[in-house]
Amino acid sequence: SQQGEEDPQALSIQEGENATMNCSYKTSINNLQWYRQNSGRGLVHLILIRSNEREKHSGRLRVTLDTSKKSSSLLITASRAADTASYFCATAGFTGNQFYFGTGTSLTVIP
């Protein structure tokens, strides 16, 4: 399976703290994307980082990519209760039309 792994599986923090979650994958990629899922709902696209990029920012989100280690991290700064959700990384190859999703990190932000 080409499914990625995410860690931690679950993370619980206080509001205002930063949350970091990591994603490792197995094959060469063209891009890596992070998605958020609220309690069994659909996936919401957060940010995309290309294989030739090392870091990308979007609001309170910061994503890094290390292709030599086949890993990525998502940092959410100054977390809010509304950030409580599951976060998934998804990798895409240079060709093809399917994503390979990680196992997800369940984030709980305590008010």
Place this chain on the structure above:
Amino acid sequence: KAGVTQTPRYLIKTRGQQVTLSCSPISGHRSVSWYQQTPGQGLQFLFEYFSETQRNKGNFPGRFSGRQFSNSRSEMNVSTLELGDSALYLCASSKDGQTGNNYGYTFGSGTRLTVV
């Protein structure tokens, strides 16, 4: 602009029955992908349709099938339901279905299927 619409939101079926789920993509998007999400297996790719043609299929038995209509709306069908088919089924809409084209996909809210 309207998002991706999946119907129904919830469905309860009995083992052995069949079920059809529907997905309407964003206007102008020609690709629809389907994913199954379960606690044990996570998000698994089912298949992708573009311009009414199935271009790619994941590792699922033949009981899982789909189709796409000329207006890009897609349906997936599961026949002879098993308990293990209980899952959240998500569809994703994109312009061309090429995940390497460096843009995000838009997912629907999913259909929660429970097989009893």
